[in-house]
Amino acid sequence: MASVTVRNLFVSYHRGRTVAVDHVSFSVGDGEFCVLLGPSGCGKTTILQCIAGLIRPGAGEIVIGDKVVTSAEKNIFVRPQDRNIAMVFQEYALYPNLTVRENLAFPLECQGLPRKEIETRVQSVAEMLGITELLNRRPAQLSGGQRQRVALGRALVRQPTVFLLDEPLGNLDAQLRVQVRYELKRIQRQLHATMIYVTHDQTEALTLADQIVLLKNGKIEQKGSPQELYEKPSNLFVASFIGSPPMNLVEGNVMPQEGAMWVDAGVFKVRVEALQLGKSLAPNTKVMLGIRPADISGRPSSPTDLRISATVDLLEPMGDSAVLHALSAGFKITAKWEGSLLRPGEAVTLFVNPSKIHVFTLPDGGNVPKALAGAAGLEGRASL
Amino acid sequence: MRGLLSKVVVLALLLTVTALYLLPLWGALTTSLKTDEEIDLTSPIAWPQRPTAAGYINAFNYLKRALLNSVLITLGGTLGSVGLGAICGYALALYSFRGANLVFLLLAAGIFLPFQAILIPLFQTIRTLRLYDTIGGIVLAHTAYGIPMCAVMFKTFYSEVPKALVRQAVTDGSGPWRFYWKVVFPSTKLATVTILIFQFTSIWNELLFGLVLGGPRSMPATVALNNLVGTLAAQWNIQMAGSLLLTLPVLIVYIFLGRYLVRGYMAGAVTAV
Structure with missing residues (x-):
């Protein structure tokens, strides 16, 4: 396996009028599972195709292992077939006229391996994926999940240095997606494989990735571990993109009152000190406050918790827990609910630990970082 | 009742038209x-009182050399134009390269080039190549003239091959040839059969190239049959037998492979993607 480094990658279409990838840099360590995440049109697939060698970028450099495979500046371009990468597409892209066995053997035949070796490798991959009994079938005779497994097998059989996966679970139904996701992660661990995985599904990203590179409009918004992106989103976009159900966002104004600084969000008021920020907020600054649904609870976790009185709009049961949609002074609040069953119209009191509230400055949406060691015991006060 | 009546009327009309069409x-x-004697005495459409195969035997003896020429010309021309057209269509449909649009435009223009417009330069070219009155010369002409039509038809069929398959083949390390022979060609047999029939029929029935580029040694059966008119003016039975002999291969191809032709024209070319 090998590491992958992307430096200053730039791709544009229509003679520079549409910028698909805008000076993106990141690196993926040996054996790391990296997810390129973002809404459609953010350039994630283009980056993957640049790594694969299917697209020549306008600028930038790509290094696989210790070999420069693409460099616009040094005019280096290694052909896709010479990069020792394997790619899995969302559409499976199985050769329709070949059997599963022939599909798996195809890349090895291209490498000119001896027949014996091809057979051994195909057999062992088929066993690893549990598709031995499908070897003589054609793609048309397989279900979606089986096809995806064969596509994965065709990548595995090559024993490449890097796996590139372009929304490989996109065409599977929900149940199968969870199952194949698990298998993929297991195989990746087992082989200590370097994988770069493209998806727009943040759940997939959070569950699979060692590192997430979150993109928007061809630019990196944030890169880091799933935990980092979830707990320390660098801006409003990251905060609202990561997490399901999405973060509650409410606008507030910073104002001095009773000798202290407060953020008045309408629904509630909170002392700036209680937010435990790493820097102070100037009076009359406009901010966006973000609260994760999981950080809202029906019971207080400490006496300093904010109290929000709300009316139940809808409770969506999810089996072991529920998603609560409630209204408070016209503000829609979403919370992960583990308490008793609630009826629409019922009054409910919600509690939020103010230190868990994310603060973003407006209009740029940048995150105001938290203080490293939180000062405890500062109270907040709900206005309702 | 009205429905039945209109059905009968339509059927009668269709039968009449069919009869008129088949009368010749x-x-x-x-x-x-x-x-010969009976031809002079009876109506042309009356069934012979004593049917004889003499006309066929005479016609075959007269045409056998030309029929062999026709077979060689048709085989060569068909394989040449379909083979090269397939490669052109494959490249145009699945690979992007500089000038692809221009190449396609020129090929499409080639389809609409009338035979007559190129006859004289073609004749001069073939003569300069010392291929006048050779099977090779006529095959070359048919191949060149057939490529545009074949390429455009193949391009249409091959465009249905998903682009993801091409990308997959590239990352699998397959060159265009391997991908063509292992995947594209076997998945689009219907397209190939359709275009083969199309070219076979066109070249077998063709007269003008054979007339201009062929001589006594290489004339195809269409030209030889045409010559019968002048040389054996009165022997209608031989001419008719010759005509039917010439129609036979095309008819056989249509009877056995016609269903592919219809399916190829109507439906997608790629099976089971």
């Missing part, structure tokens, strides 16, 4: 089986 063929069949 019927006349050719009856005449080909008659003796």
Whole structure:
């Protein structure tokens, strides 16, 4: 396996009028599972195709292992077939006229391996994926999940240095997606494989990735571990993109009152000190406050918790827990609910630990970082 | 009741048109089986009193050299134009390269080039190549002239091959040739059969190239049959038998492979993607 480094990658279409990838840099360590995440049109697939060698970028450099495979500046371009990468597409892209066995053997035949070796490798991959009994079938005779497994097998059989996966679970139904996701992660661990995985599904990203590179409009918004992106989103976009159900966002104004600084969000008021920020907020600054649904609870976790009185709009049961949609002074609040069953119209009191509230400055949406060691015991006060 | 009546009327109309259409063929069949004397005495569409194969034997003896020429010309021309057209269509449909649009435009223009417009330069070219009155010369002409039509038809069929398959093949380390022979060609047999039939029929029935580029040694059966008119003016039975002999291969191809032709024209070319 090998590491992958992307430096200053730039791709544009229509003679520079549409910028698909805008000076993106990141690196993926040996054996790391990296997810390129973002809404459609953010350039994630283009980056993957640049790594694969299917697209020549306008600028930038790509290094696989210790070999420069693409460099616009040094005019280096290694052909896709010479990069020792394997790619899995969302559409499976199985050769329709070949059997599963022939599909798996195809890349090895291209490498000119001896027949014996091809057979051994195909057999062992088929066993690893549990598709031995499908070897003589054609793609048309397989279900979606089986096809995806064969596509994965065709990548595995090559024993490449890097796996590139372009929304490989996109065409599977929900149940199968969870199952194949698990298998993929297991195989990746087992082989200590370097994988770069493209998806727009943040759940997939959070569950699979060692590192997430979150993109928007061809630019990196944030890169880091799933935990980092979830707990320390660098801006409003990251905060609202990561997490399901999405973060509650409410606008507030910073104002001095009773000798202290407060953020008045309408629904509630909170002392700036209680937010435990790493820097102070100037009076009359406009901010966006973000609260994760999981950080809202029906019971207080400490006496300093904010109290929000709300009316139940809808409770969506999810089996072991529920998603609560409630209204408070016209503000829609979403919370992960583990308490008793609630009826629409019922009054409910919600509690939020103010230190868990994310603060973003407006209009740029940048995150105001938290203080490293939180000062405890500062109270907040709900206005309702 | 009205429905039945209109059905009967439509059927009668169709039968009449079919009969009119088939009448010359019927006349050719009856005449080909008659003796010279009977031809002079009876109606052309009357069934012969004593059918004889003499017309066919004479026609075959007269045409056998030309029929062999036709077979060679048709095989060569068909394989040449379909083979090269397939490669052109494959490249145009699945690979992007500089000038692809221009190449396609020129090929499409080639389809609409009338035979007559190129006859004289073609004749001069073939003569300069010392290929006048050779099978090779006529095959070359048919191949060149057939490539545009074949390429455009193949391009249409091959465009249905998903682009993801091409990308997959590239990352799998397959070159365009391997991908073509292992995947594209076997998945689009219907397209190939359709275009083969199309070219076979066109070249087998073609007269003008054979007339201009062929001589006594290389003339195809269409030209030889045409020559019968002048040389054996009165022997209708031989001419009719010759005509039917010439129609036979095309007819056989249509009977056995016609369903592919219809399916190829109507439906997608890629099976089971």
